[in-house]
Amino acid sequence: MLRLEGVEFARGGFRLAADISVPSGITAVIGPSGGGKSTLLSLIAGFEVPDRGRVLWDRRDLGPLAPGARLVAVLFQDNNLFPHLDVLANVALGLAPRTRPTSEDVSRARAALERVGLTGFEDRRPGALSGGQQSRAALARVLLTDRPVVLMDEAFSALGPALRGEMLDLVRDLLPDATILMVTHDPDDALRVAQQVIFVEEGRVAPPVPTKAFFDAPSEAVRRYLE
């Protein structure tokens, strides 16, 4: 289980505090702009370092581990695809970020592309893909890295509602065992795929609440945000 234990973080005038456990499945992270949602994900990914407290995965302190060694995969909003590499090479990078992919890496990348419905697009550059297809390629790379924690910071926000829904369904179906934190501004995203919701406001990170209870019986702060 992912746990943030007494985490405190300050940057400029902004302070964030989190003491939460995140169960496996999909957890939506919602709250007002500037509240600290992205910062929370950065602390888990290791892009930011807490001033106090620890980030733990299965009781193991992730603190000493660099982002690449953290068992955490990140699905970025811009998909983080290299424009000069074809789709297959972009996906294979998930396995071999620094070296040439082996033939086994390449066949695993092909299999991941098949799972996201991109067979036949291996040789295209990202610029020759639609937005939805680019998101699928980025998801294929996350599948391939096979990390237990997946962070999504408004990953599909550039897509229209129908496509975004499709992508969320795909994430849910293809990553059934992962612990997924998904930042979103759209309550419908949470209602569609998230089992629980974390509310983040002014640097306060609330513990996860089951999605139905979160929306059916919102706290005062949540009600204000949803209005």
Ligand SMILES: Nc1ncnc2c1ncn2[C@@H]1O[C@H](COP(=O)(O)OP(=O)(O)OP(=O)(O)O)[C@@H](O)[C@H]1O
């Ligand atoms: N690189 C940075 N340097 C300094 N302050 C930053 C930096 N990035 C974010 N902040 C500040 O930290 C606070 C939290 O920002 P954060 O991006 O985590 O909020 P958020 O909830 O993800 O917002 P949004 O919904 O608008 O994306 C804000 O006050 C923001 O201005």
